[in-house]
Amino acid sequence: MAQPVRIGLLGYGTVGQAFVTLLKQQTALPAEVEIALVTDLGRPREGPPIPLTTDAREVVANPRVDLVVDVMGGRYPAYQWVREAILNGKSVVTANKEVMAYHGSELLQLAFERGVHLRYEASVGGGIPLIEPLLSHFRWGPIDAVIGVLNGTTNFILSAMEKGEPYEQALAMAQAKGYAEADPSADVLGYDAVRKLTLIIRMVFHFEVSPDAIPCRGIDQVTVDDIVRVAHWGYRIKLIARAYRGGRAMVWPTLVPANHRLAFLEDNQNSLCLYLWSQEYWLEGPGAGGPATALSVLSDVYRVIVQRDLGPRETVLPVRELQPMAPEWILFPVDPDRVVVPTAFPEFGLWNGQYFRTEPTPIGQVEQWLAEREGFKAYPLL
Numbered sequence: 001m002a003q004p005v006r007i008g009l010l011g012y013g014t015v016g017q018a019f020v021t022l023l024k025q026q027t028a029l030p031a032e033v034e035i036a037l038v039t040d041l042g043r044p045r046e047g048p049p050i051p052l053t054t055d056a057r058e059v060v061a062n063p064r065v066d067l068v069v070d071v072m073g074g075r076y077p078a079y080q081w082v083r084e085a086i087l088n089g090k091s092v093v094t095a096n097k098e099v100m101a102y103h104g105s106e107l108l109q110l111a112f113e114r115g116v117h118l119r120y121e122a123s124v125g126g127g128i129p130l131i132e133p134l135l136s137h138f139r140w141g142p143i144d145a146v147i148g149v150l151n152g153t154t155n156f157i158l159s160a161m162e163k164g165e166p167y168e169q170a171l172a173m174a175q176a177k178g179y180a181e182a183d184p185s186a187d188v189l190g191y192d193a194v195r196k197l198t199l200i201i202r203m204v205f206h207f208e209v210s211p212d213a214i215p216c217r218g219i220d221q222v223t224v225d226d227i228v229r230v231a232h233w234g235y236r237i238k239l240i241a242r243a244y245r246g247g248r249a250m251v252w253p254t255l256v257p258a259n260h261r262l263a264f265l266e267d268n269q270n271s272l273c274l275y276l277w278s279q280e281y282w283l284e285g286p287g288a289g290g291p292a293t294a295l296s297v298l299s300d301v302y303r304v305i306v307q308r309d310l311g312p313r314e315t316v317l318p319v320r321e322l323q324p325m326a327p328e329w330i331l332f333p334v335d336p337d338r339v340v341v342p343t344a345f346p347e348f349g350l351w352n353g354q355y356f357r358t359e360p361t362p363i364g365q366v367e368q369w370l371a372e373r374e375g376f377k378a379y380p381l382l
């Protein structure tokens with residue numbers, strides 16, 4: 001019988017506690033928890049009692065820790081601790097999309113050189129098995145496009161607003177359910193989805209792009225009025241992340257036709273559609289929440305334990321610049337009673353009495369048009 005793998009956690013919050021709870025329910029997995037890093041030793045915790053420390057080196061440089069599970073969040077100091085763990089010869093399982101989006105290629109290369117695993121199933125799609133299928137199954141097909149909802153908090157908020165909850169209330173509910181990041185601005189401003197899209201681009205299109213280069217808007221400007229009005233026009237608003245093989249990408253609150261599969265996503269659900277040989281492949285499920293995410297973390301721990309002989313399967317990829325995105329747009333006056341003179345509208349739109357529908361138009365052109373006028377809003381179409 002093999003010695004149990006000793007796990008050190010960076011963080012013992014929502015995901016960390018759900019992970020240890022799940023781990024302790026397993027009898028067939030030879031793994032045990034050694035210690036966890038936290039900021040506040042006195043904070044009440046619902047998870048199983050385990051040794052805690054405020055000294056990261058007791059995790060990443062501890063000879064009694066074989067495998068580090070990073071569930072602390074934030075770019076720094078998580079990046080330093082993950083890097084140090086790898087340099088110390090420890091495999092790492094991380095849920096941290098921010099670290100993986102900004103530093104993933106460096107860390108994966110480092111892990112490769114050190115002969116250890118760096119796995120990140122929980123970093124995209126919460127509890128959905130997504131990274132593994134993208135790395136091992138879909139990497140062999142020429143994927144044309146990926147379109148999806150990659151953030152559970154914002155999908156929960158938009159769903160709740162459709163049911164009449166005010167934005168602030170809906171955000172507070174998402175936080176209470178453990179869906180939101182410690183700083184929820186990463187969720188509501190779209191950065192979390194952008195980081196996840198960066199990882200997906202790397203896996204399916206095999207090039208590197210900076211998260212900061214992806215055009216991005218969050219849901220902070222979406223109002224209940226907008227949601228109600230576009231519903232009359234046959235749309236739901238979803239925070240859609242999309243990327244195309246030719247090198248275009250964006251994350252934006254988008255009008256999704258009400259009969260489209262993505263329009264049916266409720267609460268914390270995430271969904272990713274891969275377009276391959278004119279067919280759709282869907283990966284769907286709970287995109288946030290402690291227990292769901294813990295399942296992804298545990299599946300990575302399992303893979304590290306049983307696949308010790310498998311080397312990392314990622315290589316250094318070329319860096320590419322993105323091409324401009326040019327979706328069609330719906331533009332409308334915020335005041336529904338405002339009489340819009342069609343000739344006042346740009347050449348790229350057709351007025352139907354309630355809104356303008358544009359030809360494919362670059363983001364920058366629409367943004368410039370909006371900046372030069374007051375009282376209009378614009379949403380891209382799926």
Ligand code: NAP
Nearest residue numbers: 011012013014015038039040071072073095096288289293
């Ligand atoms: P969380 O509840 O805020 O827990 C973070 C934990 O890390 C806490 O225990 C905190 O200590 C500790 N921590 C944070 N910064 C630290 C620092 N500088 N030094 C020492 N300890 C520190 O976060 P979470 O929701 O579990 O998320 C953890 C990670 O999983 C994040 O990368 C997140 O993006 C990712 N993730 C979360 C979900 C989700 O649904 N929640 C889903 C997928 C991925 P204290 O407890 O003492 O404050």
Ligand code: HSE
Nearest residue numbers: 151152153180181288
């Ligand atoms: N805050 C993230 C979300 C957690 O709401 O999607 C899952 O990555």
